[in-house]
Amino acid sequence: MGRPFDFPGGIELPDNKTQSLQSPIRQPSLPDHFAVPLLQHIGEHARACVQPGDTVLKGQRLADSDRGAGVPVHAPTSGTVTAIEARQVPHPSGLEDWCVRIEPDGRDQWTELADCPDYAELPVEEQLSRIHAAGIAGLGGAGFPTDAKLVAGDGARIRTLILNGAECEPYITADQSLMRERPEAIIAGARIISSLLGAEECLIGIEDNKPEAIKALQEATNGTGIEVVVVRTRYPSGGEKQLIQLLTGQEVPHDGIPADIGVLCQNIATAESIYRALRFGEPVISRITTLTGKALERPGNVEARIGTPIIHLLNEAGLHEDNLKRLIMGGPMMGFDLPSITAPVVKGTNCLIAGTADEFPDSPIPQPCIRCGLCEQACPMELLPQQLYWFARSGEYDKAEDFNLFDCIECGACSWVCPSSIPLVQYYQHAKGAIREQRREQEEADRARLRFEQRQARLEKEKAEKEERRQARMEARKHKASGATPESAASSGPDLETLTRRRDDAREKVDEARAKLEEARETAPEAVTKLERALNKHQKRLDSAEQALANAHESSTE
Numbered sequence: 001m002g003r004p005f006d007f008p009g010g011i012e013l014p015d016n017k018t019q020s021l022q023s024p025i026r027q028p029s030l031p032d033h034f035a036v037p038l039l040q041h042i043g044e045h046a047r048a049c050v051q052p053g054d055t056v057l058k059g060q061r062l063a064d065s066d067r068g069a070g071v072p073v074h075a076p077t078s079g080t081v082t083a084i085e086a087r088q089v090p091h092p093s094g095l096e097d098w099c100v101r102i103e104p105d106g107r108d109q110w111t112e113l114a115d116c117p118d119y120a121e122l123p124v125e126e127q128l129s130r131i132h133a134a135g136i137a138g139l140g141g142a143g144f145p146t147d148a149k150l151v152a153g154d155g156a157r158i159r160t161l162i163l164n165g166a167e168c169e170p171y172i173t174a175d176q177s178l179m180r181e182r183p184e185a186i187i188a189g190a191r192i193i194s195s196l197l198g199a200e201e202c203l204i205g206i207e208d209n210k211p212e213a214i215k216a217l218q219e220a221t222n223g224t225g226i227e228v229v230v231v232r233t234r235y236p237s238g239g240e241k242q243l244i245q246l247l248t249g250q251e252v253p254h255d256g257i258p259a260d261i262g263v264l265c266q267n268i269a270t271a272e273s274i275y276r277a278l279r280f281g282e283p284v285i286s287r288i289t290t291l292t293g294k295a296l297e298r299p300g301n302v303e304a305r306i307g308t309p310i311i312h313l314l315n316e317a318g319l320h321e322d323n324l325k326r327l328i329m330g331g332p333m334m335g336f337d338l339p340s341i342t343a344p345v346v347k348g349t350n351c352l353i354a355g356t357a358d359e360f361p362d363s364p365i366p367q368p369c370i371r372c373g374l375c376e377q378a379c380p381m382e383l384l385p386q387q388l389y390w391f392a393r394s395g396e397y398d399k400a401e402d403f404n405l406f407d408c409i410e411c412g413a414c415s416w417v418c419p420s421s422i423p424l425v426q427y428y429q430h431a432k433g434a435i436r437e438q439r440r441e442q443e444e445a446d447r448a449r450l451r452f453e454q455r456q457a458r459l460e461k462e463k464a465e466k467e468e469r470r471q472a473r474m475e476a477r478k479h480k481a482s483g484a485t486p487e488s489a490a491s492s493g494p495d496l497e498t499l500t501r502r503r504d505d506a507r508e509k510v511d512e513a514r515a516k517l518e519e520a521r522e523t524a525p526e527a528v529t530k531l532e533r534a535l536n537k538h539q540k541r542l543d544s545a546e547q548a549l550a551n552a553h554e555s556s557t558e
Helices: 124-133 175-183 183-197 211-220 240-248 268-280 311-318 374-378 385-394 397-401 413-417 424-482 486-491 495-522 526-555
Strands: 034-037 061-062 078-086 096-104 158-166 201-207 227-231 263-267 284-290 300-305 326-329 350-356
Touching: 034 078, 124 183, 124 268, 158 183, 158 240, 158 268, 175 183, 175 211, 175 268, 175 284, 183 211, 183 263, 183 268, 201 211, 201 326, 211 227, 227 240, 240 263, 263 268, 268 486, 300 311, 311 350, 374 385, 374 413, 385 397, 385 424, 397 424, 397 495, 413 424, 495 526
Parallel strands: 158 201, 158 263, 201 227, 284 350
Antiparallel strands: 034 096, 078 096, 284 300, 326 350
16 A cells, blocks of 8 residues: 555644754652642543542552543652642643642652553453553543543444654654654554454554654564554644544544544554553553753653652753743644643643743734635645634634534644734634533523423423312312212212211211210200200211212112
8 A cells, every 4th residue: 555645734844853852761850749630631530539648659549530431540659648639730721620749758669560461361351441540541632531542433443553653743752752762662552452453454653754763663563564654744744634644545524533434543652551551550650741942951851750840840951940931831833831830740741842032932913814825725624714714703603613613623734824923723712612612501501491391391290280189189079078989979870888878877976966965955054055066967967868878779770
C-alpha cells in the first residue's frame, strides 16, 4: 500500500524543538509537597479513598473511580496526606478543583506492585481491568479513559491500530524523547493493544523531523509486523483525523469516530504506560514533560511526577522569572496560558513553555477581514473559517452549526495565516461554548417541563381517584339508607336472608329501648327524654328494615 497519503490544508511552522533535545530525559527532585487533582480525565471526579493524616506509599491509590466513569489516581511518592482541598489546577478557566495534598517523607518507597512476566497470557478482561486500575487515560491530550477506549467503539471491528508519534506542534518533544530512549516499551505496549483489539495491522505515524526517534522505532519494530510510517512535517499532521487520513487514506465521517471506519488511535506515551502497568504493575504517577522556552536556562524533558508544582520544575530548569512573558501548557498553537505557576502537573501536561517577550510578542490589533481565503486553504477539516467567523461574531449560532462548526479541531492554522490577525479560533471557541450553554439550558427547560407534566398528571390521577372514592361513599350511603348492600344491589335478586336478619336485629333494639324507657319512667325520670330519642331512632331503623324486606319479597315474587 502506498503510504503516506495526504490531508487537505495544513501549514508549515518553525518547530523550535532542538533546544529541549540536547540531553536525555531527566529525573527531577522531590518537591516539598504534591497536589494531586482528583479529575485528570474525561468523566467524573475520582472518589478520594484516603483522609488527612493517612500515610501513603508511592503508587498507592488515592482516589477510585468506576469503570467507564473515569480512572483512579495514585500517590506520586511516599509520605503523609495533609489535606484534601480545593486548589488551582491547570485549566484555561483558572478555576480551582479538589486535590490530595501530600508531604513526601523522602524515602520514595513503592507500594507492593503486581509484577506479571506472563501478562500476555492474562484474559482480555483482566488486562483491561489492570489498565483501568493503573489510572491510564490518554496521554496525548484528551484524557479519555484508556480501558473504555479499548472496548472498540461499542463492538466495532478494529482493523487498524495507529500509534500517534507525529507530535506536530512546535516546541513539544516529550513523545520524541520517549521514542528515542524507550522504543522497546512503546512497541511492547503497541503489541498489547493490538492483541486486545484483534487488529490486523499496527502503524506508527511519525514526522520526518525526528530522525533519531525514527531510527530507534524501526530497530525496535524489526520482525514484529508493526510498520513505522514517516510523514512530511506539516501542522496539524498529529491531529487524530489528519493522521488517520495520512496513514490509511480514509476519512472519519462527520459526527463519527475512528472506530466507525475500523481504526483506533493511541498516543505512544499511552502505549508505554500500558506496558509498564501490565508487566510491572506500575500505575501512572508520572509523565514525560517538555520544559522549554527562552526564559529557561536548562530546557529539556523531565519525567515529572503527577502533582508536582509547576514552579518546582521551572526552577530546576533555571527559570529567569524576570524574563517570563507567557507560561503556556501544551504547544503554542493549541495550548493555553497557565493562570498560576503553582498549579500542579497533571496527566495531560506534555509541555510547559516559559516564553519571553521576543518569543511571544503581543498580538497585533485585529483588522477587518479582507476575504483573502487563506484561512480556507489552511483548514485541515475543509471548513469555511470565514463564514464561521461571521456567524460566530454575529451570534448566528444555528448557522454556524449548519456550517459544521463542531468539526473544527481548533488547531489555529486559520488564525496563523490570517493577514488581518483575527483571532478566529477564539470566536469558534466562544460560539461552541454558547451553543453548549444553550443546549444545557434547553435540556434543563425540557426536564422542568417534563417534571411539570408528570406532576400535573399525578395530580389529575389523585383527583380522579379521590372522586371515585367520594362516589363510592355516596353509593354506600344510598345502599345503607335503603337497607341494601352494594353487593346485593349488583346481584340479580334481593338478599332476603340478610334483610330478614337486619329486621330482626332492629326489632330487638326497639324492644330493648322500650324496656329501658319503661324502667326509667319509674326509677330515673331524668333519662326519659334521652331514651325516648333512642327509641325513636331504633323504631325508624326497624320501619326501614321492614320496608326493605317487604320490597324484596315483592321483587322476588314478580
